[in-house]
Amino acid sequence: MIKIKNLGYIYHLHKKNQVKALDNISLEIKRGDFVSIIGSNGSGKSTLAKHLNCLLLPTSGNIWVNGMNTKDKDKVWAIRQKVGMVFQNPDNQLVATTVEDDIAFGLENIGVSERVMKERVHWALQVVEMEEYKNSEPHLLSGGQKQKVAIAGAIAMHSSYLVLDEPTAMLDPHGRREVMDTIKKLNKEENITIIYITHLMEEAAESNRVVVLDKGKIALMGRPEKVFTQVETLKKLKLDIPQITELALRLNQKGLDISPHTLKVEEMVDHLCLYV
Amino acid sequence: MFICLENVNFTYNLHMPFETKALKDISLNINEGEFIGLIGHTGCGKTTLIQHFNGLLEPTSGKVYVEGLDINERGVNLRLIRQKVGLVFQYPENQLFEETIFQEVAFGPKKLSLSEDKIEKRVREALKMVDLDYNLYAERSPFSLSGGEMRRVALASILSIRPKMLVLDEPTANLDPQGRNKILSEMKAIHDNFGITVILVSHNMEIIAEIVDRLLVMHRGEIILDGPPREIFEKYADDLIKVGLGLPQVTRCMHELRAKGKEIYTGVLTVEDAEKEILDRVRKSNKQLKIKKG
Known part of the structure; x- marks a missing residue:
């Protein structure tokens, strides 16, 4: 479990231009959960993500990953192994000349035996369905494939948590689908906890829980169908709601018996079949 | 006709082991004042295509005409062409480099050797077009701005050259919904108020289909569809899905109803469209079960 208690973070602390990025955040993420984090630019999403594997340390409050406090210097590497990260730009995070080498990179650093390394790389490639590309050069892959390699690199370390910071922002719809399907599979079949940052409400709608950040605070939190019906609040926070939910709400207001939680x-097609 | 492409082919690494055909026999006319969306899967050739519009790339074969002039002929002044056709690349904020926003936006006009007065006028005008207050922003550093604002400054620095046509490659990538809507409504205003021809390039249908008048769909180096967005959504939904583009949620909903044998118009672009169409259908069908009066 990841436990965040009263987390606050200030950039440029003790300087004139200090910015309060996170303000008293408390959140628990249980093993196997799929949490999405949404919020407008500058709401603190990425700052929060960077706290989960010690890339940033709290200005105030604490975070524990499987009981280890991220402030404990001796635990940094253990935490980073548990919490894998995938960033937005696929071109910035691949380092080796073949896909296989790239996935093995992290493992080499922690000094696992060659036999184990081969097993894990093979397993990771299988999970993200990229086996046939194991000898390819990463720069020749599509954006979606590159992100899958980055994901494979993280899970090869046997991380139990995967933090993805807008992994689909630079991908086209096909690549986006590929990445989303992979993540859902990891969550369901491998029981890997997913923390998913996104601007796309349709993507957030596929998670179990949505956390909405605003100016460094948690503004809303709950199951997607609960969060996305709070249209007024979301619009005030400069966020969208999925098209289908908006349509459901409008039709509901016009008196059609369609759940606003669609x-x-x-689901919408099933509802509408009764009418048209 | 503003831009005309005749049988344009383009091959990267010609005669090399990694030879890739990026454009295949493209013929295309773009008229002055059009508002166009160019859409396609990553790697389909969108960016390659737009680089032909102002001579950044020269076709392997075929012709490109801007206002009737073959721009790849010897002796053509490409600087003049590039003043007419402004290209805004992906993440233009990465290209910002000046100390103040004024200097940034003034860079283009300065290169045109305009007088100080005229330069200032152009900067004021361009910042106004992207809805940034001259008095508040001119002397600030472009690097102190939010992502959306930086992108608008980058845009202003192209507008200050007063191009006749503006081509924007993924103008909304990585912006939050508010930043995205802001850029799009400014593009629409720039088109409507100043008569500038605008081409928005994107792989995201939901973003551009709603505001453009004409949609060009590219796939593997070819333009496979060309027409008004509603018509394309209504008649060619299957083709869009086949080439990996996907449909907006509401459009998909209508197509699925149609697939179930329901009589419904599928050329919807927005939530409003869908709402209206569904309510019309419900009224027409006899099942007025629970519709409230009035």
């Missing part, structure tokens, strides 16, 4: 096209 999140998926399929």
